[in-house]
Amino acid sequence: MTKPITLATYLASQSAADAALRAVVANVAQTCAEISRVVAGGALTGSLGAAGHTNVQDEEQKKLDVITNDMLRAALDGCAPVAGLASEELDTIETTGREGGFLVTFDPLDGSSNIDVNVSVGTIFSILPAPAGKVPDEADFLQPGRRQAAAGYALYGPQTMLVLTLTEGVAAFTLDAGGEWLLTHEALSIPADTKEFAINMSNQRHWAEPVRRYIDGCLQGKTGPRGKDFNMRWVAAMVADVHRILMRGGIFLYPWDAREPDRAGKLRLMYEANPMSLIVERAGGKSTTDGVAPILDLQPTKLHQRVPVVLGSANEVDQVGAVDQVGA
Ligand code: F6P
Ligand code: MN
Numbered sequence: 649m650t651k652p653i654t655l656a657t658y659l660a661s662q663s664a665a666d667a668a669l670r671a672v673v674a675n676v677a678q679t680c681a682e683i684s685r686v687v688a689g690g691a692l693t694g695s696l697g698a699a700g701h702t703n704v705q706d707e708e709q710k711k712l713d714v715i716t717n718d719m720l721r722a723a724l725d726g727c728a729p730v731a732g733l734a735s736e737e738l739d740t741i742e743t744t745g746r747e748g749g750f751l752v753t754f755d756p757l758d759g760s761s762n763i764d765v766n767v768s769v770g771t772i773f774s775i776l777p778a779p780a781g782k783v784p785d786e787a788d789f790l791q792p793g794r795r796q797a798a799a800g801y802a803l804y805g806p807q808t809m810l811v812l813t814l815t816e817g818v819a820a821f822t823l824d825a826g827g828e829w830l831l832t833h834e835a836l837s838i839p840a841d842t843k844e845f846a847i848n849m850s851n852q853r854h855w856a857e858p859v860r861r862y863i864d865g866c867l868q869g870k871t872g873p874r875g876k877d878f879n880m881r882w883v884a885a886m887v888a889d890v891h892r893i894l895m896r897g898g899i900f901l902y903p904w905d906a907r908e909p910d911r912a913g914k915l916r917l918m919y920e921a922n923p924m925s926l927i928v929e930r931a932g933g934k935s936t937t938d939g940v941a942p943i944l945d946l947q948p949t950k951l952h953q954r955v956p957v958v959l960g961s962a963n964e965v966d967q968v969g970a971v972d973q974v975g976a
Contacts, residue, residue, distance in 0.1 A: 655810070655821050655829035665814040668729035669797050672750050672775055675730075677810055679723040680771050680802035681827050683716050683756075687769065687804045696764050704739040704952060705916075712763050713737050716756035716771065724752055731778035734789055734951055736919055741951065743783050750797060751776045751789055753919040758801075759885020768805035770887030774923040775799065786951055789918065793944035799923035801887050811836070811894065813930045818894070838933035839897035842961040844879045846889045847901040854905035858938075862971045863901075874967075886915060890924050890959070894931055899960035901968070903938075913937075913956035917948055921955045928959050935959035939968030 655677055659670040690696055699709040717737040724730045725742075729749035734741045736755040754773040762769050775798040779788050800812040808823035809832075820833035845866055852860065869877040881898070883889050889900050902914050915921050925935035925943040935943050937956045946955065958968050 652824075653831040655831070658819065658821075658831050662814050664816075665798070668749055669775065669814070672724075672727055672729050672752065673798055673800070673812065673814070675723055675727040676720070676752065676754075676771075676773050676775075676800070677802075677812075677821075677829055679720055680810060681808075681823055681829065683719055683771060684802065684804050684808040684823060685827075686715060686719070687712065687757075687763070690766065703737050705736065709737065710757070710760045710763055713757050713760050720754055720756050720771070720773075732784040732789070734786075734918065736916060736952075741784070741786050741789055745783065747778070747782055748780045749778050751778045751784055753789065753923075755916070755919045758887040758920065759883070762883070762885050762888075767885070768803060768883060768888040769885050770801050770803040770805075770891075772801040772887055772920055772923050773799065774919055774926075789951060790948040792947055793917075793922035793925055796922060796926050799926040801891075801923065801927070803887055803891050805888060805891075809891070811891065811927060813927050816930065818927055818931045820894075836894050836931045838894060838928065838931045838961055840932070840962045842897040842899060842964050843876055844881060844896075844898040845901070845964075846881050846883075846892075846898060847903075848882060848884070849880070851905050851907070854907050855903055856905070858968070858971045859901065859903045862939075862968050865967075865971070886920055886924065890928065893933065893960045894927070897961045899964040899968070900957065902957045904956040912954045915955060915957050917943070917946065917953045917955040918951060921957050924957075925959065932962065933960055934962045934965040936965055936969070939965055939971070 699711045699714045724733050731746050731749050732743045732751045734753045759769045798814045803809045810821040818836040821829035822832040865873045866878040921943050928935040936958050939958050
């Protein structure tokens with residue numbers, strides 16, 4: 649058997665990416681390996697359950713949201729090329745006092761409602777260039793997703809995996825028993841066609857008409873307009889639903905809905921939608937707000953901005969766009 653490629657070897661081979669960027673990725677990856685151990689400890693470490701307060705999004709924080717957030721903060725604070733960070737679990741940005749280098753935004757534990765029931769969760773991160781010659785402020789974080797220097801996520805599932813995009817392509821690593829990331833998927837590619845969709849069906853009555861019509865077409869199966877039967881999956885952790893799409897195709901929707909009409913969607917642009925969109929596009933898929941408009945082109949206006957998400961297999965995302973144009 650050939651010797652597996654470690655993350656360190658892989659990063660050393662990525663000479664098109666800035667060495668400082670690779671150091672930041674290595675730092676986040678190492679922290680994710682440590683988070684994986686804490687998550688795996690579950691009830692044994694007393695880390696399950698609610699923390700007893702809400703975050704800036706008014707969501708109940710789990711103890712593990714707080715623990716994992718603090719682990720990433722501490723790691724990035726000690727990582728020389730990092731000038732600032734922002735997290736789902738922090739009201740405002742934090743700076744390290746350094747200038748230049750990179751900004752990191754993250755969702756420390758995506759899908760945290762899954763933790764207490766032992767279902768997959770993950771960490772999502774986005775790395776952006778920091779301004780030179782100044783300590784960054786919040787405005788410096790508000791860069792379109794296309795400007796990301798790198799993006800990735802760790803999935804704490806039956807296997808712990810790290811999925812990364814640096815300058816091109818998407819590679820995936822699996823954490824071995826010794827705590828080392830080993831390259832297991834060199835170039836992930838999302839099939840253009842699919843028969844599998846992921847959406848929270850319980851929100852159906854709140855959706856806009858085009859999304860209703862698109863899903864209705866899927867539900868009609870072989871005898872409907874799509875002429876094929878569809879399957880449905882919903883893990884309720886974006887990181888796991890997107891991972892499935894990277895592995896075998898599919899479409900994921902968290903659309904705008906009428907529950908809170910002024911809220912653009914549920915998922916957050918800066919540390920959920922943007923990093924996942926870069927990964928999906930680099931793997932040949934599409935990531936949009938509505939089947940048409942690419943998420944990566946959005947100009948962010950707020951750190952915790954929300955955005956509707958329609959991503960996955962390219963031809964299927966186009967189908968949502970086609971419905972939208974006919975009926976919006
Ligand atoms: O971070 C928000 C999130 O947990 C996503 O990971 C996931 O896709 C979604 O919320 C699940 O939402 P719902 O509660 O509607 O299933
Ligand atoms: Mn999340």
